[in-house]
Amino acid sequence: MHITSAFDSGNIEVIDANSQPVQLAIRRDNNSDFYQWFHFRLEGEAGQSYPLRITNAGKAAYPEGWENYRVCASYDRHNWFRLPAEYDGETLDFTVELDRPAIYLAYFAPYSWERHLDLLAWAQGDDRVQLETLGQTLDGRDMSLLTIGDADAAKHRVWMIARQHPGETMAEWFVEGFLEALLDEANPSARSLLTDTVFHVVPNMNPDGSVRGHLRTNATGANLNREWQEPSMERSPEVFLVRQKMLETGGDIFLDIHGDEALPFNFVAACEGVPGYDERHAQLEETFKRAFVAASPDFQTERGYDLDKPGEANMTVGTNWCGHQFRTLALTLEMPFKDNDNLSDPIEGWSPARCQQLARDIFLPIREALNSL
Structure with missing residues (x-):
């Protein structure tokens, strides 16, 4: 048997390959205590079973994320299915029964850097798309912005950002x-x-965090979704560059796409706790949510995060900063790592295809919100 994570977004450490089950541990994000994302390849003998144990699961960033969780697995890195797992409060145990010599295992279906570059290359082939490099990350990768439509003639502007937390790969599948x-x-x-x-x-x-196999931070260990009030090129160039562009263009709607480890539902979080939050904010949010419920059976409003009290929003969070800065609709869309319990899939759980369908269903709520401006 051989286990490796020496590839794009790989993350696992082999503690003891000779024990039963095989003892594994997830690496922490660089300069950070965050960890939960894993992605590795197991090679063995087809027809054999391999019990595996993630020994540090109980101290991960979101231990409740392991409850009723099923591991993502793929033989071809395109089609992903789920493997049952057991969590006892300290370790995560699951067994791989190999149908072929090698299998990939991950916290969620990965979205590779190569696929990201392919997406940009494909999009720029459309005459309505402008590809712009805003600057570079700490590891020297491009921060890329796609602008779609006629910016000079447009009546409205909509911003969509994704994957501030790199392990939340469902966000880029959505995009x-x-x-x-x-x-x-x-x-x-x-x-x-x-x-x-x-x-x-x-x-x-x-x-950088995506390629490094991080859950939540960039190369230097910064949680980008806590950098929006005072970003810097030294610590959080990703936010600094995008925020600078937002200030240049303005916008009517700001959507930040994420994934939630624990809650098995799709929902949005708004900016109700920011200074200056008013009835206009509330009406725009209600219009958007009502239209999204009508457009998609995968979206719901009953379960989500606790609301911030007036004036108590964390202004370092992207959605809160945007909602306050531009006095308009700003939402964080959260998708599950596990499954949508309101419409579950026993084979794939929440999947890339479901992310993409949810994205197709968001056109109606965007239009309804813009119409109400």
């Missing part, structure tokens, strides 16, 4: 589905939106 739908000439919702709206899309806010 891929969104861009495919937005650029589909046969999609009447997209064509209608692009007559009066320009979209600014950052598919990956955290390239």
Whole structure:
């Protein structure tokens, strides 16, 4: 048997390969206590079973994320299915029964840096898309922005950023589905939106953390979604560069795409705790949520985060900063790592395909919110 994570977004340490089960541990993010993302390849003998144990699961960033969790697995790195796992409060145990000599195992279906570059290359082939490099990360990777539509003639602007937390790969799967739908000439919702709206899309806010196999931070250990009040090129260039561009362009809607480790539902978090939050904010949020519920059976409003009290929002969070700065609709969209318990899938759980479909369903709530401005 051989286990390796020496590849893009790989993360695992082999503690004892000769024990039963094999003892593994997840590496921490660089200069950080965060960890939960894992991604590795196991090679063995087809037809054999391999019991595995993640020994430090109980001290991960979100231990409740292991409850009722199923491991993502793939033989071809394209089609992902789920393996049952058991969590006892300290360790996560699961068994791989190999049908082929090698299998990939991950916390969620990975979204590779190569696929990210492919997405940018594909998108720029459309004449309505402008690809812009805002600057570089600490590891020297490009911070890429896609602008879709006629920025000079547009009546509205919508910003969408994704993957501030690199282990939340469902966010970039969502963006891929969104861009495919937005650029589909046969999609009447997209064509209608692009007559009066320009979209600014950052598919990956955290390239370094993504490649390094981090859960939540960039190369230097900064949680980007706690950097929005005072970002710097030395610590959080990703936020600094995108925030600078937002201040140049402004916007009517700001959507920050994420994944939640514990809650098995799709939901949004708003900016109700920011200074200056008013009835206009509340009405825009209600309009968006009501339309999203109508558009997608995968979206719901009953379960989510506790609301911030007035004036008690954390202003270092992207959604709160945007909602306060631009006095408009700003939402964090959260998707599950596990499954959507309201509409579960016993084979794949919450999956890349479901992320992409949810993205296609977001056109109606965007239009309804813009119409109410």
